Amino acid sequence: MGLTLRGVYAPVATPFRQGAVDLDGFSANLTRYADTGLAGVVVLGSTGEAALLDDDEADRVLVAARRVVPSGKALIAGTGRESTAATIAACRRAADAGSDIVLVRTPSFFKGHMTGDAFRRHYESVADASPLPVLLYNVTVFTGVTLPADTAGQLARHHNIVGIKDSGSDLEVFGRYLAVAPVGFAVLTGSTAAFYPALCQGAHGAVLGVAGVVPDICAQIFEHATAGRHDEALALQRRMGPLADAVGARWGVPGLKAALDLAGYAGGDPRPPLLAVPADAVATIREHLHALLAAA
C-alpha cells in the first residue's frame, strides 16, 4: 500500500453506555477527528480498552470506524492477542472490516519466555499471514516486557512489517529502535511527555492518547517540529504538559475519558475493573484543559 506512517495518530477511546459499546458516540468522535490535522486513528489500542472488549465488540467498533474514517487518513486496528493464532485471526477480521494497518502488541503473559527468538517467530508468523501491513507495538508499562531492538531490526526487514510504536518515554530505548530502522520503516512514539524530543530524535510520528482530546495542538507540534520551528514546538509541548500528565501517567484511560467529556467528545466511564476518576480529578483536568485551550 502507499500509506506512509507519518504524523500524529489518536488512539481513540471506546465509549460505553450502560455497559455496552456506544457506537454512536464512537462514530461521532471519529467524524470530528476527520476534520483535524490527525494523520489517522488507532482503534482497539490500549487507550481503546481493547483488553476489556470481546471479539464481537471489537469487530463492530472496526466496522463503525471504517464508515467514518476518510480514505486520506489511516485506520489502524489493534489486533494483538496472547496467542499467535488468535493474533492472526484478529488481523484477518481487521482486514475484513476494512482497516488499513494492524498494530500488534507484544504478547506478554509468559514474561520469562518472551525471548527475542519467541518474539521474532511470533511476529514473522503474524506478518506472513496478515492481509494488512503490521506495525509492531512495544508497551512495556502495560506488558512488563520489552521487544529487543535487534529483534525489531530483524523484523523490520519483513516486507509486511512497516513500523513500530514504542509507548515509552525512555529515549535510550527509543533511540535503539530508530538506530535499527531501515529507510521507510516508521518509528512512532506513544509518549506524549517525550513527543517533541522524540521528533527531534528522528521519530516519524506519534500515537498520543491526548490527541483524542486536543488533536490539532498535537498536529501543530508535529508540523512545527518537522518544519524546523523548534521554539514554537517546544512552547506548545510545554503548554500541553499538565493536561498530558493528568490524562496519562496520573489518571490514565479514566482520566482521558473525563477529558473527552470536557472537550465535547463522547468519553464516559471506563469499563470495570477500571474505575471512573473522582470529582476532584475531573476538576483538575478541566483546569488544565481550559488553560491549554486559552493559550492556544
Place this chain on the structure above:
Amino acid sequence: MGLTLRGVYAPVATPFRQGAVDLDGFSANLTRYADTGLAGVVVLGSTGEAALLDDDEADRVLVAARRVVPSGKALIAGTGRESTAATIAACRRAADAGSDIVLVRTPSFFKGHMTGDAFRRHYESVADASPLPVLLYNVTVFTGVTLPADTAGQLARHHNIVGIKDSGSDLEVFGRYLAVAPVGFAVLTGSTAAFYPALCQGAHGAVLGVAGVVPDICAQIFEHATAGRHDEALALQRRMGPLADAVGARWGVPGLKAALDLAGYAGGDPRPPLLAVPADAVATIREHLHALLAAA
C-alpha cells in the same frame, strides 16, 4: 457446597495436537490423576495456557474435565479475564460445564489503576454473580500486580469467596494472606519451591505445576507435613527440588509439558508464541525426573 480446599491440586496442562486442543490426551491425563492422592485439579490455569485458548476451546476443556474428574475431587476452573463482565461470563460458563470452583486471576492490564479498591469492586461483582464459589488468585510473576493483603481480608468475608491461591514464593507476602484469613478460608500456595515451608507456615494446600508430573510425591509431602512427619516432608521436598526448578522457574510451561511426556502423560509442544524447550533441556529434565523417581 461442602468442599473444603485442602491438599494438593494439579494445575493441569492443555495438550495440543496439530494446533488444536488434544481432548483425548487431556482426558487421559485427568483419568490417571483420579487414582492419585491429588485433592483435585485446576483446569484453565496459567499452566493450562488459558491465556492462549479461545472461549470455545476453554468450554470444551471444562466439559471434558467434568466427564473424568470424580466427584470426590475438586474441579477448579480458571475464569479470570481482564474485564469484570467477561470474568462473570466465564464463571457462568464454568458452572454450566459442571465445575466446582472458579479460580479468578487478578486483572492486570492497566497495572497502575489496579488499586485495592479496584480489586475489591471487581471481585465483589464477580463473587456476587458467580454461581460457583470463588478462589482469589494472585500471580505476580505473570501479572506484575499484587492483590493487597488487606483487600484479600475484606474479600474473605464475602460468602462466595472461599480462599486464595498465591503463586509466589515470598513467604512474607504469603504470611500476610494467612494472617487475614478467617477460619474456613483456604490459603493455597502455588510455589513448588516454597511448598513444604508454606505448609509449615499454615497453608491449607497447594496448586503445583509439578503435581501434574509426580502427583503422589506432592501428595506425600502434604501428608507428611500435616501428620507432623517433618523430616520426611523436608527430605522429599529436597529430592523434588531439581525437577521442580527445571519445570518451574527455568523452563516453565514448555518444560512442564516435556516432563509430562517423559512421565507418560500427554504433554507435547506449547502453543506459540511459547516455544518448545530445546533437546538439552529435555535431557536435563529426564535426568531430574529419573533421579526423583528412583529415590521415591
Place this chain on the structure above:
Amino acid sequence: MGLTLRGVYAPVATPFRQGAVDLDGFSANLTRYADTGLAGVVVLGSTGEAALLDDDEADRVLVAARRVVPSGKALIAGTGRESTAATIAACRRAADAGSDIVLVRTPSFFKGHMTGDAFRRHYESVADASPLPVLLYNVTVFTGVTLPADTAGQLARHHNIVGIKDSGSDLEVFGRYLAVAPVGFAVLTGSTAAFYPALCQGAHGAVLGVAGVVPDICAQIFEHATAGRHDEALALQRRMGPLADAVGARWGVPGLKAALDLAGYAGGDPRPPLLAVPADAVATIREHLHALLAAA
C-alpha cells in the same frame, strides 16, 4: 575456629546521642543480650546503620562490643564496602577489635557490572585476606543485586567462608542457597516473616532485627522448631507477626529503634537522612509489643 553458626543472632542497633554514637547505651544493650538465648550479635549491619557511620565510629563500636559480648556468643562484624580493598581493610580492623566473624555485604553500586564472576573474585580476595571467617551477605532489598546461588556454591568451598545470610523472604531464592551449601556451611535467614518456615526448610539460624527487641521469643522459636515442637514454634511466630512487620517492612530501622526504647533498651532517633517514626507509629508499635509480651 570452632564457632558454628547456629541459632538466633541480633543485628544490633547503633544508638545515637546528640548526633554521636551513644557507646554507653550500646554497651548496655549488649550487656542485656548476654543473658538471653541469643547465639550472638551482628554489629555494624544494615540495622546498625553502618551505612551512616564513618570508619572511626565503626571501630569504636566494635571495640565496645568486644568488651561486653561474652566468649560463648559470637561477635559478628559487618565489614562490607563497595571496593574490595576497603572491605579487606575493614575486615582487618574488625579482627584487631576482637570480632569473631565478618559479615560481608555484596557490593552493589555498579549494579549492572556485579556479575557472578565479579562477586566471586571480590569474595575470594576478601576471604583470602581476612583474618576472620567470612559470612556472605545477600540483602537485595537494600542493594538491588542478588548473589547468584551457583556463585555462592563456589564460594562455599573456600576454607575461610563459613556461611551466608540472605535477608529476603523469598524461599525459592533461599532454597537455592540451601541446595548448594556443603556440610558445615551455615545458611541464615534475615527475614523475620519467613523465620520459622525457613527453619523448616533447613536454615541453620537467623539474624533478625526484632531479636534486638524480644531476643528470647526469637530464641524460643528456634528452640521449638529445632526440637520438633512445630505447633509451638508456629504459634509464637504468628504472635510475633504484627510487631515484626511494624519494625521491619513498615517502619524499618526507625521503627525498630522506637521499639527498643519501648522495651527498655537504648534506641533513640536514627541518623539523618533517616527520620524518626511519627507518634502514631510509636503507639502502634507499643500496642504490638505489649500484646506480644502479654501473650508470651
Place this chain on the structure above:
Amino acid sequence: MGLTLRGVYAPVATPFRQGAVDLDGFSANLTRYADTGLAGVVVLGSTGEAALLDDDEADRVLVAARRVVPSGKALIAGTGRESTAATIAACRRAADAGSDIVLVRTPSFFKGHMTGDAFRRHYESVADASPLPVLLYNVTVFTGVTLPADTAGQLARHHNIVGIKDSGSDLEVFGRYLAVAPVGFAVLTGSTAAFYPALCQGAHGAVLGVAGVVPDICAQIFEHATAGRHDEALALQRRMGPLADAVGARWGVPGLKAALDLAGYAGGDPRPPLLAVPADAVATIREHLHALLAAA
C-alpha cells in the same frame, strides 16, 4: 557566584596505577580537557568510581584537579554520602580543595525510607551547611531511588541549590524536573543517548561520560543544538551513538576507561570489584571510536 551551569561537563574517570590513584595521569587528562569546548568537569562522580575511593584519595584528587582546571571552567566535586553529616563534611572538604560546585547524589541505602520529606530535609541541611553551591543528583540506575519532581521544585527555591543532574534517559521524568525549575536553576542530563533530545526539551547542559573521550564532539552537539542547527546536532548525535552505547549501557565505567586509553588519555583498569572489559570489548570500542573520529 557568577557561574552559570550551561554546556557540557565531563564526569572524569579516576585512573589507577598498581592499585593507587594515578594522579599524574589524572592531571594530564584534565590538562587536555582545558583546551576543549567543555564547560567544566565533574570529579568524584559515579564515573570517577567515587564509591570505590576513600576520603583521603578523594581529597587528593580534588586538590590535583584544582591545580589544572582553569578558572573559566567549572570544577564540580561529587560529595554525596549516605549520611547527611558525612555529606556536609565532604562538601566542606571540597570547598577547602578549591572546588566550585558540589554534586550531591541522593542517599539511597534505606530505599523504602527515602521519601520526599526525607530527601527534602537531607538536601536542605546539606545546602544550609555547604560552603559551595549544590547541584542535586538523581541517578536511579545506580541508587534504585528517584528524587520526586515536586521535592526538587521545593529545593530549587533554596538559595544555595543551583540545579539538578538527572542521569536517566526517561524524558517524562526529566521533563518533570524541567517543569518545576525556576529561572536560573540548571537542569542537566546525564544521558548520552538522550543528550540532543534533552537539549531540545530544554536541558541547560549535560554531564556525559563519553565527553571524557570525545569532548569536542559533545561540545559541538551542544553548540549546534543551542544555535538552532538541529540537523547537524542530530547527525552528530547519531554518529556518536555506537560509542556512547558501548561505554555507557553496555560496558559502563570499565568500557569508558578502555576508550580513554584508546583515545590517548589515562584510563587503565577499574578498581575491584569492577572488572576490566574483555579484549573483544576493547576491539569493538576501538572500532566505534575510530568510526566516529573518521566521520567527525
